[in-house]
Amino acid sequence: MKNMKIIFIVIMVILIGYESGMTIVDSMKTNGSLLNRISDNTELVWNGPRDKKVIAITFDDGPHPRYTPKILNLLKKYDVKATFFVLGKHVSFYPEPLKRIKSEGHEIGNHTYSHVDVKKIPSRKIEEEFNKTQEKIYEVIKEKPKIFRPPFGSYNKYLKELAKKHNVKIILWSSSQDCKDWSNPGVKKIANTVIDNVGNGDIILLHDYVNTTSQTYEALKIILPELKRRGYKFVTVSELIENKGYEDEMKIIEN
Numbered sequence: 001m002k003n004m005k006i007i008f009i010v011i012m013v014i015l016i017g018y019e020s021g022m023t024i025v026d027s028m029k030t031n032g033s034l035l036n037r038i039s040d041n042t043e044l045v046w047n048g049p050r051d052k053k054v055i056a057i058t059f060d061d062g063p064h065p066r067y068t069p070k071i072l073n074l075l076k077k078y079d080v081k082a083t084f085f086v087l088g089k090h091v092s093f094y095p096e097p098l099k100r101i102k103s104e105g106h107e108i109g110n111h112t113y114s115h116v117d118v119k120k121i122p123s124r125k126i127e128e129e130f131n132k133t134q135e136k137i138y139e140v141i142k143e144k145p146k147i148f149r150p151p152f153g154s155y156n157k158y159l160k161e162l163a164k165k166h167n168v169k170i171i172l173w174s175s176s177q178d179c180k181d182w183s184n185p186g187v188k189k190i191a192n193t194v195i196d197n198v199g200n201g202d203i204i205l206l207h208d209y210v211n212t213t214s215q216t217y218e219a220l221k222i223i224l225p226e227l228k229r230r231g232y233k234f235v236t237v238s239e240l241i242e243n244k245g246y247e248d249e250m251k252i253i254e255n
């Protein structure tokens with residue numbers, strides 16, 4: 001009888017060990033698919049993969065003749081590719097800076113027509129704002145964006161459905177990369193917030209249009225050379241989330 005008890009305990013230990021082993025394997029599989037989801041299925045994106053020194057710098061609320069061309073000059077000087085989330089209404093007023101953004105190899109995203117908070121308007125109106133902006137952008141550059149950033153980072157269930165329906169990804173930003181440049185906190189403050197908190201895969205939020213005098217351009221003169229010196233590679237948002245140029249490393253992790 002005592003022997004039976006010992007055998008029973010041994011069997012139980014083996015079974016429990018097997019079970020927890022399976023759990024580890026399962027969680028590894030989950031992590032693998034998490035990486036896949038960054039590139040394929042996620043409607044909401046806050047950052048890219050964390051395993052490479054690759055980042056995406058983004059500019060909202062333009063295009064605008066006051067600052068967009070100056071920022072484009074700087075990006076060219078430092079050979080940096082960026083992403084611009086534009087307002088449909090600004091595209092209507094200022095198509096030229098948008099053409100230049102496109103011709104210099106940057107990515108363009110939809111940021112609604114008139115900077116609406118999607119949580120505060122009816123769903124029908126959200127789609128109208130989205131479509132009108134896609135069309136305005138298409139009129140100018142003959143291409144429709146594949147990425148959308150809702151103003152204020154607001155989203156709801158309807159917005160996710162809309163993104164799925166139109167096959168666009170909703171792009172937000174890394175939580176440590178919101179320096180609030182639009183509030184003019186000071187050139188050094190903007191630059192330090194970006195530089196001190198930067199990490200692999202970050203999506204950095206900046207603005208190429210603000211209602212007042214902007215400090216972003218001056219801050220960029222500090223940010224761009226410093227991040228390049230630290231070895232960061234700047235890519236567009238789509239390149240970041242589609243793992244372009246570093247697919248091999250991603251495969252190694254998944255295996």
Ligand SMILES: [Zn+2]
Pocket residue numbers: 060061111115151152
């Ligand atoms: Zn905005």
